[in-house]
Amino acid sequence: MSGAALCGAGNNCGDGIAAARLLFLKGLKVRAFLVGDYEKLTPDALEETRRLSECGVELERFDPADESQRAWVLGCDVVIDALFGVGLSRPIGAGTPFAAAVDWMNESRAAVVAADIASGVSADTGAVLGRAVRADRTVTFTLPKIGQAVGEGAALSGNVEVRDIGIPADLVRGLVCRAQTVERDFARAALPPRRADGHKGTFGKVLIVGGAVGYTGAPYLTAAAAVRTGCGLVSLGVPETIWPVEAAKCVSAMPFPLPDKHGRLSPKAKEEILERAAGCDAVALGPGLGRGDGVTELVLDLLQKIQQPMVLDADGINALGDI
Known part of the structure; x- marks a missing residue:
């Protein structure tokens, strides 16, 4: 099996590179591509790049004109989308390397897994910012995002899994909750208990x-x-x-x-x-x-x-x- 990670230069980059390393350690043939400037990598992303290199896999510069890169992304088994995170606020412009990377992922036969949020989806509204990745699964961090439940983002996120990444619980509890999903446990807690001797006239x-x-x-x-x-x-x-x-x-x-x-x-x-x-x-x-x-x-x-x-x-x- 084979995999690819397409990484932007923002906070999501380190996540994508780390995922590429873990896939390699699971036995997959992996290539990781940097869509953006190497000079803008965060210290965490640079550390993950070093650890990936120690595994014998180098972080490659993404080239929209490179047919071998395109063939790899379109033909592999799993693709990690780590282009943009929840901070994206402006559209992904047509004709840019980021637009090409999104298009490649959408054309690929691979299962696409997004890190935190599908690139191009607004975390606040679910709107598509220019163009967006169509993920099969999204591993989102700490809390689900509103944009993964509303608008086009609901369909583009695939199956959403919320994972703990070590954010202190006190900090999470202090956040202002802007929305509540209606799930079975929520509904059960909101509805009053039903009397055992009740009948249709009892329940409204x-x-x-x-x-x-x-x-x-x-x-x-x-x-x-x-x-x-x-x-x-x-x-x-x-x-x-x-x-x-x-x-x-x-x-x-x-x-x-x-x-x-x-x-x-x-x-x-x-x-x-x-x-x-x-x-x-x-x-x-x-x-x-x-x-x-x-x-x-x-x-x-x-x-x-x-x-x-x-x-x-x-x-x-x-x-x-x-x-």
């Missing part, structure tokens, strides 16, 4: 209002999500025209028909919606509702008169923009 009643001809999936998925997250009794109000579709899909939620006009909810549906909402703990309004034909009027009227906590979603939000 939810009313969902939405749907239109051509938009039957959104209200169904909303109802299914409400059931999956523990709502005791889920009612789904949809236009009469699509009620048979929802009734056939829903097993745990209870769909019911509402007056419609041309396949969308009619203002005449207001009174029944208000009556049903009064008997519920929360209301979701808008999934697949469609636009026009009195929908905006209905949404505004319901917003003013429903007293229960409400989630306004999708076309419910669009209705406000149509005012």
Whole structure:
């Protein structure tokens, strides 16, 4: 097996060179390429370069015109992306050696492993800065990055593994957490315990209002999500025209028909919606509702008169923009 490490001259460089050495010690044939200036290497990167050299592997200067280098990167089994880290803030310019290195990695048949973050992905937003590496796996350090969970970065990061690199725990705890991923343990801690003698009336009643001809999936998925997250009794109000579709899909939620006009909810549906909402703990309004034909009027009227906590979603939000 063979591997390659493409290293920038920043803080990630030493990580890439160290990874190349470890791959060599595992028995792989390895080449390491420096994309940038040797003079800008950090002391840590210089030390890793020395240790790699002691293994008989020299750090090579990256040359976009060198076909032997390109053939190695495209044909090896694993590639380490250590071009840029989380500090990247400006786009990777076209026609630069860095752009060529990104393109080679994306063209390679190898498994691409990014050090800390896929090069070219904004750690803060997940946006692509010019161009970005498409990693199969990202080994990120200390904490996950927001850009690995949102935007294009979520798809470009591959499988993300968080690894401890020795940052003091007190320092990590002192950081301001800007986001929280919703995972099983988080959800379990956030949801109240369920009584052993509870029933569907114990765990809350939810009313969902939405749907239109051509938009039957959104209200169904909303109802299914409400059931999956523990709502005791889920009612789904949809236009009469699509009620048979929802009734056939829903097993745990209870769909019911509402007056419609041309396949969308009619203002005449207001009174029944208000009556049903009064008997519920929360209301979701808008999934697949469609636009026009009195929908905006209905949404505004319901917003003013429903007293229960409400989630306004999708076309419910669009209705406000149509005012």
